[in-house]
Amino acid sequence: MPTAEATTKYRSVAEVMRSIGAYRAEAVYPAWQESVTTGGLEMSLLHLPGKHTAAVRLLFAGGYADNDPADRPGLTEMMLRTAITASRRLTSGAMAAELDRLSAMVAADCGCDSTSVSFLTPVELLTQTATTVVEALTAPRFDADDSAIFGARLRAMHSAARRTLRHIAVATVEQQIHALASRYATPELPGDDRDGVYGAESLAAQHAAYFSSRNLRMIVAGDLDRTDAPAILARAFEGWQTAGHTAGPVLGLSSPQWSNRPFPGARQAAIALGRLVPVTDLRRAVAAEVVATMLGGWSGSRLHTSLRNEAGLTYSIDLNFAPRLSTAGSSVQFTLSSQVEAARARDAWQLIRHQLDAVCARGMSPDEVRATTNWMLRSQLLCLDTPNQVTAQHGRWARGGFPITAGRQRARILSELTAEEVSTAANDLLLPELLCAAAVGPAAGQLPGFVEAG
Numbered sequence: 001m002p003t004a005e006a007t008t009k010y011r012s013v014a015e016v017m018r019s020i021g022a023y024r025a026e027a028v029y030p031a032w033q034e035s036v037t038t039g040g041l042e043m044s045l046l047h048l049p050g051k052h053t054a055a056v057r058l059l060f061a062g063g064y065a066d067n068d069p070a071d072r073p074g075l076t077e078m079m080l081r082t083a084i085t086a087s088r089r090l091t092s093g094a095m096a097a098e099l100d101r102l103s104a105m106v107a108a109d110c111g112c113d114s115t116s117v118s119f120l121t122p123v124e125l126l127t128q129t130a131t132t133v134v135e136a137l138t139a140p141r142f143d144a145d146d147s148a149i150f151g152a153r154l155r156a157m158h159s160a161a162r163r164t165l166r167h168i169a170v171a172t173v174e175q176q177i178h179a180l181a182s183r184y185a186t187p188e189l190p191g192d193d194r195d196g197v198y199g200a201e202s203l204a205a206q207h208a209a210y211f212s213s214r215n216l217r218m219i220v221a222g223d224l225d226r227t228d229a230p231a232i233l234a235r236a237f238e239g240w241q242t243a244g245h246t247a248g249p250v251l252g253l254s255s256p257q258w259s260n261r262p263f264p265g266a267r268q269a270a271i272a273l274g275r276l277v278p279v280t281d282l283r284r285a286v287a288a289e290v291v292a293t294m295l296g297g298w299s300g301s302r303l304h305t306s307l308r309n310e311a312g313l314t315y316s317i318d319l320n321f322a323p324r325l326s327t328a329g330s331s332v333q334f335t336l337s338s339q340v341e342a343a344r345a346r347d348a349w350q351l352i353r354h355q356l357d358a359v360c361a362r363g364m365s366p367d368e369v370r371a372t373t374n375w376m377l378r379s380q381l382l383c384l385d386t387p388n389q390v391t392a393q394h395g396r397w398a399r400g401g402f403p404i405t406a407g408r409q410r411a412r413i414l415s416e417l418t419a420e421e422v423s424t425a426a427n428d429l430l431l432p433e434l435l436c437a438a439a440v441g442p443a444a445g446q447l448p449g450f451v452e453a454g
Contacts, residue, residue, distance in 0.1 A: 032394075032404045035230055039238040041213055043230060044394070044404040046221040048387055054123045054222035054229060055387035056130070057395045060115040061215045061325070072202060079206045080110035104129040106136075112178065113251050113324055114399050120388050123226045130236035137211040138240060140204055165263060165440045166318070166339045169272035172438035173335055176257045177276050213240040219395050219404065221387035251276065251326040251333075258437045260450040269345035269441025271352065274335035277429055278328035282397075282406055285323060285332050286413045287425035292321045292334040294364060294372045294422075295355065295430070301372075302355045307338060313348045314338045323400020330401040334429070342441050349439070349447045356432050363423025373414045380411055 035043040068076050099106055104121040117137065121129035216237065220229055256275075279285040296303040297319035307313045321334045340348045383393040390407075397406035439447050 034404070037230070037234040037238060039213065039234070041216065041218065041234060041238055043218045043220060043233065044398070045224060045230060046219075046387075046390060046394075047224045048221055048390070049223055049225070051221075051223045051387050052123060053120055053387055054126050054220065054224070054227075055120050055391045056118065056126075056233065057219040057391040058117040059217040059219065059395055059399055060117070060211065061217075062210075063110055063112045063114050069206075075202060075206055076210060077110070079203050079210065080108070080115060098132050099129070102129050102132065104132070106133065112174070113326075116395060116399065118388065118391065118395075123222055123229075126227055126229060127232050127236070130233055134236050134240070138208055140207055164339070165266060165268055165270035166272065166337050168261060168263070169270040169438045169440045170274075170318075170320070170335050170337050172259060172261060172440070173272045173274045173337075173436050176259065176436040176438070177274055177333065178251050211240065213237055216240075217398060219391045219398065221390045251324055251331070256434055256436055258435075258447075258450045259439075260447065260452055261438060261440045262442065262452075263440050264442065266441045267342055268339050269342045269348075269439060270337060270339045271345065271349055271437070271439050271447075272335055272337035273352070273435050273437040274333065275429060275435050276324060276326060276331050276333045278326065278331045282402055282409055283413050283417075283421075284425065285330070285400070285402070286410050287417055287421050288332050288334070288429050289321050290369065290372055290376065290414070290417060290422050291359070291364075291426045291429050292319055292336070293376060294368060295319075295359065296336045296338075297321065298372070298375050300375065302359070303336070303338070303352065306351050306355060307340075307348060311347070311351060313340045313344050313351070323397050323402060325399065325401040332400070345439065345441060346446050346448075353432065356430050356435075359423075359426045360430055360432075363426060364419050366419045369417065369419045369422050373417060377411060377414050380407070380414075 030046055030048065033045040033047075035045055037043070063076075063080075102121060102125050104119055104125070106117070106119045108118070109116045117133070119129060119133050218233060218237070220233065222229070224230075277288060279288065294301055296317040298304070301317065303317045307317060308315065316338065318337045319334065321332065324331045324333045338348065338352075380393070383389045394404055394407045397410070398404055403409075437450070439450050
């Protein structure tokens with residue numbers, strides 16, 4: 001039988017996080033070193049003694065929104081996504097075998113505004129791995145088997161039937177935010193590509209045109225005393241062509257839209273909302289991140305509590321918060337999404353609207369701010385364990401045009417932010433009339449204010 005002590009009042013996650021003060025202690029952030037090679041290649045270096053691996057993150061300005069040849073719409077996105085998935089590696093089967101031999105790991109993340117390619121390798125094999133990655137990016141060797149599956153992969157990528165309702169809703173919101181042409185309007189490629197317009201030769205040419213040292217910033221972490229990493233990477237990457245496209249910001253904010261995308265036969269409905277907001281400094285960006293996290297970014301958030309714990313309408317609330325480099329300068333973009341039973345979509349939307357209105361009208365309490373920032377600080381400390389996590393965390397902010405030291409500054413700002421600052425940021429970020437939103441599902445058309453998507 002449980003004792004009286006074991007049956008004391010249940011403490012919510014938010015209550016527990018409010019009581020934790022240890023995470024406000026200063027974390028030890030090693031100092032970054034900035035380096036610019038004679039060829040103009042920018043590097044940010046972080047020495048982590050005792051680490052036997054080196055993590056290298058390549059940040060390329062410009063994604064798939066502005067790099068397509070006129071006669072091949074969608075080629076850049078196909079190139080980037082195919083590069084990520086081909087043979088479950090960054091490149092063809094032959095190069096994947098070479099990376100396996102080097103015990104290296106490669107990953108990539110492509111977006112409409114930027115691309116991130118990262119690789120993790122034993123420090124002693126940095127020269128060979130960097131050389132292989134450079135070749136994979138600029139001069140890929142596609143096998144016949146690789147070429148045969150490219151078209152099928154792109155068709156699957158564009159097929160709405162293969163995507164979740166939530167994915168379609170989030171993609172629709174991002175399309176609205178940036179006024180980008182819909183990449184999900186048709187389930188098939190233009191034509192059947194009998195002439196190889198999107199084949200291996202086109203992809204190889206696009207690789208050579210897209211990846212250039214002119215749009216590259218590099219972040220490196222590891223035990224750099226064990227090898228001359230800057231010199232090795234400079235030799236590997238400065239040989240790239242430098243006459244390629246120099247990308248500038250392409251993201252701009254469109255007019256707010258609330259749209260409904262019917263999905264006949266679905267038993268559930270997805271709701272997503274989001275916005276791109278220019279910020280003047282890192283403190284405003286972090287305050288906006290606190291607002292988004294408080295609304296739906298962790299298990300103690302308002303929407304997680306109201307939609308999941310109290311109303312039982314969904315299993316999860318997903319938040320994507322990302323620094324961006326837009327036409328207005330450094331910006332932050334957030335999207336929140338959830339998927340519910342179709343018959344309860346209206347109830348879910350009413351709860352979401354209630355929380356948006358409440359935050360904008362009444363702000364946040366000091367206890368709520370403290371619980372949210374404690375959770376964010378704890379999560380940030382967990383990202384200091386490995387070179388790969390360190391480069392991922394700092395690269396996230398660098399993609400938005402923020403300094404490489406943003407991670408260290410973010411921890412300090414989270415410890416200092418007041419409820420008044422966060423409440424002001426909430427009004428800048430969450431006013432319903434300034435948001436883009438989308439609903440997907442058979443009951444989505446019943447949501448007030450939503451119109452049929454074009």
